[in-house]
Amino acid sequence: MKKSLVILAVLLGIVASLAVASSNMVVEETIGLIPTLDPAWSYDTGSGEAIWQLYDNLIQYDGSSISKFKPMISENIPSESEGTILDNGKTYVFHIRQGVYFHNGDTLTPQDVVYSLERAVIFDRAGGPSWMLAEPLLPEINGTYADSIEQWAVKLAGVKKFADLFVEGTKTPKNDKYKKALIDAFNLLAKDFEIKGNDVIIHLPHAYPPFLYILAHGVSESSILDQKWVASKGGWDGQANTWWKYHNPTREKDPLYSTENGTGPFVLERWTKGREIVFKRFDHYWAGPAKIEYGIIKKVPEFTTRKLDLLRGNANTIYVPRQYTKQIENIPNIKVIKGLPVLSVDIGVFNFNVNAIGNRYIGSGKLDGRGIPADFFSNENVRLAFEYLFPYDAFIKQVWVGQAIVPNNVIPKGLFGYNPNDPKPFSQNLAKATEYFKKAYNGELWKKGFTMTLVYNSGNTQRQTACEMIKFYARRINPKFHVNVVSELWSSFLDDYANGRLPFFVVGWAADYPDPYDFEQPFYSSNGAYGSTLGKNYVEWAKKNMNNLLTESMKTVDQTERARIYTQMNELAHNHAIYMFLDQPLAMHVQRADLKGWYYNPMRPGIDFYSLYK
Structure with a gap:
């Protein structure tokens, strides 16, 4: 009892x-998953929302504004008028707040700030966000931004690719020369930072217009971490002679994958x-x-x-x-x-070179009616056919209930550089779609047909419907065109996209910071978050056509000139049907x-x- x-x-x-x-x-109830809690890995809104609650950045947006900042870990917002932006925009001085505690009780120091930004650059996981800090913090190579610390290590060692520096299957440098090149590459980054008392002074090797945006709350990789705690968990210890051991880790083996110790x-x-x-x-x-x-x-x-x-x-x-x-x-x-x-767009992505190893999404892997070849979307006629296949207006009306517009390029309406009429958006034209399908592969595609699978992330009904619409109209114009539609959990979807296994998929891109470069670079750069995953044919095309234009766009603060360059890039992408631009939604809460x-x-x-x- x-x-x-x-x-x-x-x-x-x-x-x-x-x-x-x-x-x-x-x-809050939603549909997405959280792939990671490591700020340096995070590059999705699911992880970003969780990290927002747990970690702080140097500065933060002022309420609803996307142009005004207020202090966070830094007690000041650097400005030329206050003498904390110097050297024509290349030096930034941050007064670090005192008495800030990490969740485990450790006190935040200026060294933690330096460590966090350095770690974000050396982490550099495939398809990740490290480029945002690498570009302003690392010197240019032959007049082009270095998107990754790998590029400097490769250049200093005189090898062709990063893997050449290491004993095969390990992270052990092959010799002392290569180890020195790795250390020297890190030192190029480390010399940007200076600590004076409670101040962190950042000396950029070149002016970079959106630098403060990249440090603001909401950009997860710029979150401030506890160096001592990370090292105790088996993470990078901050030393120049160990950084490559912690470079591009596997998500689940990352020691910060499922734990945290922020100041949020x-x-x-x-x-x-x-x-x-x-x-x-x-x-x-x-x-x-x-x-x-x-x-x-x-x-x-x-x-x-x-x-x-x-x-x-x-x-x-x-x-x-x-x-x-x-x-x-x-x-x-x-x-x-x-x-x-909303500063975001949803885009259909053509994978120019699919990773065909054990890939169920491309069927037979051949142009035989039972699959598609791995380089299917390297064919410009195929891409143009899909562009004209999609019912853009019906998609906006039926799926978004009119709460979206059809974008004509990667820059969303609301950012400078957006041009509503140049280039003119694609619209559904089944006659043209048929024309381009018949041109592809000298008529063999139309004669034999194809079988492929489109993938969307589970729970996203808008993206599911976009895929179903492609399936419907493909079968309508040719019964030999077989399109399957499947869903994947968000974490699996991210892994498959990053590893090049998805032939076509629908994704969104929300602004990391409110500047058009943040849209142009991920999609068009050969090293971009999406561009780098589209296979060798796209990467080579981007190197010849897009990379130099991207760099040129950041050499001036003249918004008119920058907008002109972005229009040129957007016209190139449109004319070659690089992506399928589906919608720019209006948000609802x-x-x-x-x-x-x-x-x-x-x-x-x-x-x-x-x-x-x-």
């Missing part, structure tokens, strides 16, 4: 504690991979503790479940696909905010009316739990 009473008392205590917690927590307003409570992540308030946060005790992000793939949870109060805010807008409007206690400007403190900033991944309360 006593045992039963004790158990009952414990259960009642748990229920009571949950009731109290529920009034002091915010639950929340501490990681638990992460149940594929299901939810829970943040607990960090009471020693330098800007004061958050108003809520817990923040929770839950993966709930089905919209109906998310909607019911919102109506019942089990969720405070949810992701709503545009086609379900009417189901959520005009409901008591539910707030819907529409028409929010849905929440319960009793949730307070939410604000919109297109540079923020997800929501800011620190600002929320009930």
Whole structure:
């Protein structure tokens, strides 16, 4: 009897504690997964939203503004007027805030700031964000930005590729000459940084117009880490003679993959991979503790479940696909905010050279009706045929319920450099699609047909519908065109795209920082996050046609001249059908009316739990 009473008392205590917690927590339900918690690895909004809560950057955006900053780890915003931007934009002085604690109790130092930025560059995982800091921090090579520390190591050693520096299958340099080249490459980076008292002074080798944007909160790789703690976890120790051992790691073997120790307003409570992540308030946060005790992000793939949870109060805010807008409007206690400007685009990506090894997505791997060859999309006629196949206007009307526009290039409307009429967007024309399909492979493609698989990330109904539309119209113009559509979990999708296994896929690109270069470089550069994964045929084309233009666009602060260069690049991409531009959405936010403190900033991944309360 006593045992039963004790158990009952414990259960009642748990229920009571949950009731109290529920009034002091915010639950977001969405569709995405979180691939990693390492800021240097993160290059997606799922990871970015989690990292936003856990880590701080040197500076942050001022509320909803994308042009004004306010201090964060740095107590100042560098400016020429205050004498903290010098040497014609090549020197930046940051006064590092004192009394800032990491979640484990360590005190932040200026050295932690230097270490964090250096680690972001040497980390340099394939398809990752390291280019954003590598370009401003590393010297140019033959008048072109170095997107990776690998490029300098290769140049200094006099070899053809980075792998040539190491004993095969290891990260051990082959000889002392190559080891010295690796160390010298790091020293090119290290000499950018100077610490004077509580100041971190960054000396860039060249002016770089968007540098402050890259350091702002929301760019995960510029998050500030605890050097001592990272080393204790088996990460890089900050030494010049070890950095390559921590370069381009495997995601799950990265020691920061599933743990954290930031200075942000929340501490990681638990992460149940594929299901939810829970943040607990960090009471020693330098800007004061958050108003809520817990923040929770839950993966709930089905919209109906998310909607019911919102109506019942089990969720405070949810992701709503545009086609379900009417189901959520005009409901008591539910707030819907529409028409929010988004600095992002959704794009269909043609893989010029698919990784064919064991690849089920290209069928037979041959032009025999039962598959496609690995270089299928290297054929410009094939790409043009797909461009004219897609029903752009119907996609905007039916899927986005009019809450999007058809982009004509990678630069979203709202950024300088956007030109609505040059080049003119593609529109569906099945006669032209047929014409180009018949031209491809001297008519053999039209005669034999093809079989291939399009891939989208699970839960994203817009991208699923885009793939289904391609499938429908391909079969409509030729019954021998067989298109399959499959979904992958976000983490698997990212791995397959990074390893070149997807022949065609739909992705989005949200601005890392509000400058058109952040869109042009990832898509068009031979070293870009997408460009580098499209195979050797695209990489060689980009080296000849795009890389020099990208560098030229950053040599001037004249926005008119920069816009002219970007228009030239966009016309090249359009004329050669490099990508399929699908939509630039308008954002929508849905929440319960009793949730307070939410604000919109297109540079923020997800929501800011620190600002929320009930």
